[in-house]
Amino acid sequence: MNKKAVVVFSGGQDSTTCMFWALKKFDQVEAVTFQYGQRHIAELDCAREICQTLGVPHHELDMSLLNQLAPNALTRNDIEITESEGELPNTFVPGRNLLFLSFAGVLAKQIGAQHLITGVSEADFSGYPDCRDGFMKSLNVTLNLSMDDTFVIHTPLMWLDKSEVWELSDQLDAFEFVKQHTLTCYNGVKGSGCGECPSCVLRQRGLEQYEQKKEAGEVI
Template identity: 70%
Template sequence: MLKNEKAVVVFSGGQDSTTCLFWAKQQFGEVETVTFDYGQRHRLEIKCAQSIAEELGVKNTVLNMSLLNQLAPNALTRSNIEIKQDDGELPSTFVEGRNLLFLSFAAVLAKGAGARHLVTGVCETDFSGYPDCRDSFVKSLNVTLNLAMDYNFVIHTPLMWLDKADTWGMADQMGALDFIRERTLTCYNGVMGDGCGECPSCQLRRRGLEQYLQNQSQEINR
């Protein structure tokens, strides 16, 4: 049924959004991506997203969101802000309003392109406490977008209830594990592939991969 539908993937070129792009290509007849330039420290993220989109044969649109950088200083846009998380507080990598704005602008783009489906890689299982990665937020925004634009959007969150090991497993099932491991950029320090190995994003990614490979090994040895 969805093979006759069009989807727009919110796309950063990282592990989660690239997994969602592979998923969307299996689910929908036509897929395009939207990437947001919000002044992130590592410009390689945008180049990575553009390169992956081109290789997978999907259109990529880069939207200027520099105002978000101005309004919400954070460790992803400011070299003088340390990447850290204090007990009981959000990580310094949290960008206020990011997913709210990204999904809203993606919806405007999607309506203009004749797409009713939005795909995003937010996840409540491994979400570092980010409030705009919660399922309740996505469902609320879905209703708001439909009312605001008088258009029946469906926001898909294929990773919402998966931990990182499950996300690697999903990639493997789609035949995309090596591609995602080698070609994506998740590292807060701007290192491609397996990353720097030290920042919280790399540690989460590595632990998930190790857990998935360990689970696979145990299955084989049974």
């Protein structure tokens, strides 16, 4: 049976690792990227470039309504990115993964794909409720009921911290590609990023931890 998958794709470390994972697992892979008023258009450019390099068909959907409904630090340049202990970071966009995966499901239905892949993680997720395993399982059931179909939502990073995501990319022979060509930085700097925003700090810490493990011979 021909297996076809849709990757929810931002051009960042996590979704690009998921892209390489999907290319190993499925016969056909397509990507969907959402324009929701991100702080930096560079994110969309990066997603396009990666898909073109990998030869993956790429869909872009307009979700700019999110910017209107849920103004936050990821969609407004005039809101400073902050994190307070015990509170959700102000980079949390309410309903984002709910909407993204729902629309990805509609797209999958149209192109004959039954597998959806997203790079959410409960191990390294800043407390975002829409990255949790329970939510993903619930949404999977809802999608199937809503369209009378049998979609499967795959979350290959769900139980991996950032160092383990780097390890997975290495296992997929994608380590250097992910390191050089992805954009994770909240300030729109590709690769190693600005080095200061929370996303860059998390990425760099994970990279250093993985490289230390590799150097110590702790990686199989």
